[in-house]
Amino acid sequence: MTGDMPTPAGSMGAPVIAAEGLNLTFQTADGPVHALSDVSLAIAGGEFVSFIGPSGCGKTTFLRCIAALEQPTGGTLSVNGMTPDAARRARAYGYVFQAAGLYPWRTIGRNVALPLEIMGFPKDEQDSRVARVLEMVELTGFEKKFPWxxxxxxxxxxxxxRALAFDADILLMDEPFGALDEIVRDRLNEELLSLWARTGKTVCFVTHSIPEAVYLSTKIVVMSPRPGRITDVIDSPLPKERPLDIRDTPEFLALAHRVREGLRAGHAYE
Amino acid sequence: MRKALPVLVVLAAILGIWWLAVAPMNIRIALDGAERSGAAVVPEGARERQEVSVWALMARNPDLVPLSYAQERPRLPTPGQVATEFWDTTGAMALDGRAMSRRSLLFHAWITLQSTFWGFLLGTSLGIAGAIGIVYSRTLNLSLMPWAIISQTIPIVALAPMIIVLASQLGIEERGVPKAIISAYLCFFPVLVGMVSGLRSPAAAQLDLLRTYSATPSQGFWKLRLPASVPYLFASLKVGIAAALVGTIVGELPTGAIRGLGARILIGDQFGTPLAIWAALFMAAILAGVLVTFLDLAQRVTLRRMGLAEAAR
Known part of the structure; x- marks a missing residue:
């Protein structure tokens, strides 16, 4: 059960993630909440897609739908050509939460091995995979350290x-750097880009930060709340090679401006 | 040393207050005894003295106050008397090679310790099993928890004789069994409550993470919920073992038992030997202290091994 990764659908031209008229309504004590309203989006293999918008715009909910952590109440959603549930069982994606959520009683190495243990990888393969992904995130030598x-x-x-350890080709990231300070965040953004370039994974990245979204993405999805919906989808004209100082170029600033306008337009609805 | 100092100060204060309280507590019986042996007491006659406060009695018979500290059957023994009695029934007997004689407190402590151990084991197992049931089954969550709470509102002194009678009705000869049941009855509740909190302590994101791996419920239990509950477990075990000890002693009171610290306290009361009661009380307190310290040690070792000792700091 080791080598058979889900086939990258992107190479066939078919989208890796396809949502069509997706709706999700939560029934709460204060009446129904439209977390997602008529969301349609296609994400091709190898894309880096950012979801940006104010709180309540449904960006996290959409990510959770892809991960089958929420059930849409309407529309269709496919991941690698499967239902989200089937995609999860096929280990289609790794999920990164805002809080690192490492188990304090496990060392870093054992934390990274957690999904491998659960998925039943043999012990020696667990070790080699842990070593490989720790090297990818530049944590070699920290296997034996505890999270604290x-x-x-x-x-x-x-x-x-940990999310990379089992070779899923989709990476779902829910504000992974939201709790970190600016300097660390810049560094991790750079590292994430180079990781993405090396692995060719499809990344869905939820963020609050306009510069972060513009710097990282090949596609920026601007969303707006009440009801949660997509107001703009921007294909980034920036090159794939992106040093940090690209953020001072006119192209970058123009893109950031368009995202900001999109966010403002969403708010004008109220 | 820095830790020991506050403890010692409090201990000294308690001993001081205790020692000072001995005189007013014992002055009446001291004066009664002195009068019988021919000493001049003001006012004369036990009945007359009932009308006078202990403070006035002490003020009017200053020479006789030291007698309060030398009563054979005092209302309140001095710390020194208790210490002497304690030593006479433990260390001195052990030196004589009679540590397990029926007159030895060590023997009675050993009897109590055994029942406490079995009660603790039974109560802890029930508590942990109940907590797992409550966390994993909605039905048990709704049905078991209220009963667990109600069970603790019934006074154990009322329940203990019933359990003992029931046990003998069922033909259980060994007196340790009902004692262990009573002990477990007190002990399971803190373990249950602590473990429910512990098993529910993982954050929603951690449970979601396991779902993204399609983890089975049993993997979720062994890899996340159980390890996460360990710090909670030890906190409840420390409360639980103290409760188990109290339960055992209560279980030894109404049985007509002649063995165990509870029996020793009851017999001391019936035969009017307060020193024996006090020595047994101290033995119970020391036992509780040793048991809790032992669990504290186990907690430190376990949490350090799990890498949680520093994380919790």
């Missing part, structure tokens, strides 16, 4: 390694 011995940024890198 690491900084917040290093803990989040370990949690990314």
């Amino acid at each position: 011995q690491l900084s917040g940024g290093m803990q989040q890198r370990a949690s990314i390694a």
Whole structure:
């Protein structure tokens, strides 16, 4: 049960993630809440897609729908051509939460091995995979450390390694750097880009930060609340090679401006 | 040393207050005894003295106050008397090679300790099993928890004789069994409540993470919920073992038992030997202290091994 990864659908031209008229309504004590309203989106293999919008715009909910952590109440959603449930069982994605959520009683190495243990990888393969993904996130030598011995940024890198450990080709990231300070965040953004370039994974990235979204993405999805919906989808004209100082170029600033306008337009609805 | 100092100060204060309280507590019986042996007491006659406060009695018979500290059957023994009695029934007998004689407190402590151990084991198992049931089954969550709470509102002194009678009705000869049941009855509740909190302590995101791995419920239990509950478990075990000890002693009171610290306290009361009661009380307190300290040690070792000792700091 080791080598058979889900086939990357992107190579066939078919979208890896396809949502069509997706709706999700939560029934609460204060009446129904429209978390997602008529969301349609296609994400091709190898894309880096950011979801940006104010709280309540449904960006996290959409991510959770892809991960089959929420059930849409209407519309269709496919992941790798399967239902989200089937995709999860096929280990289609790794999920990174805002909090690193490492188990304090496990060392970094054992934390990264957690999904491998659960999925039943043999012991020696667990070890080699842990070593490989820890190297990818530059945490080699920290296998034996406990989470409390690491900084917040290093803990989040370990949690990314954990999501990479079983070779899913989709990475779902829910504000992974939201709790980190600006400097650490810049560094991790850079590392994430190079990781993405090396692995060719499809990344769905939820964020509050306009510069972060513009810097990272090949596609920026601007969302708006009440009801949660997509107001703009921007294909980034920026090159794939992105040094940090690309953020001072006119192209970058123009893109950031368009995202900001999109967010403002969403708010004008109220 | 820095830790010991506050403890010692409090201990000294308690001993001081205790020692000072001995005189007013015992002055009446001291004066009664002195009068019988021919000493001059003001006012004369036990009945007359009932009308006078202990403070006035002490003020009017200053020479006789030291007698309060040398009563054979005092209302309140001095710390020194208790210490002497304690030593006479433990260390001195052990030196004589009679540590397990029926007159030895060590023997009675050993009897109590055994029942406490079995009660603790039974109560802890029931508590943990109940907590797992409550966390994993909605039905048990709604049905078991209220009963667990109600069970603790019934005074154990009322329940203990019934359990003992029931046990003998069922033909259980061994007196340790009903004692262990009573002990377990007190002990399971803190373990249950603590473990329910512990098993529910993982954050929603941690449970979601396991779902993204399609983990089975049993994997979720062994890899997340159980390890997460360990710090809670030890906190409740420390409360639980103290409760188990109290339960055992209560279980030894109404049985007509002649063995165990509870029996020793009851017999001391019936035969008017307060020193024996006090020595047994101290033995119970020391036993509780040793048991809790032992669990504290186990907690430190376990949490350090799990890497949780520093994380919790």
